[in-house]
Amino acid sequence: MIYFDGHGAVCRCLNWREAQRTMLTQETKDAILVIEAINEEQASRAREAMLELHTKIGKYFGVSGKISHLTTTNPILEID
Numbered sequence: 001m002i003y004f005d006g007h008g009a010v011c012r013c014l015n016w017r018e019a020q021r022t023m024l025t026q027e028t029k030d031a032i033l034v035i036e037a038i039n040e041e042q043a044s045r046a047r048e049a050m051l052e053l054h055t056k057i058g059k060y061f062g063v064s065g066k067i068s069h070l071t072t073t074n075p076i077l078e079i080d
Helices: 040-061
Strands: 002-005 008-012
Touching: none
Parallel strands: none
Antiparallel strands: 002 008
16 A cells, blocks of 8 residues: 655555655645554544544634545545
């Protein structure tokens, strides 16, 4: 699995790159936040965490986002 953009790899095999090019800053306009789960119990907690994070981001930063779930039956998400 690899996430990449027009400038290069962001992550490979869920090993996230921590680099200046991909870090969040005051000027960040677009971001992808990832929560992972490996079983149903974790997935349930992850769904709750995503909803809470979505609410707080809206409240504190005044922005909205979209929640998407990737699974073995839904493995691809294209972002414009």
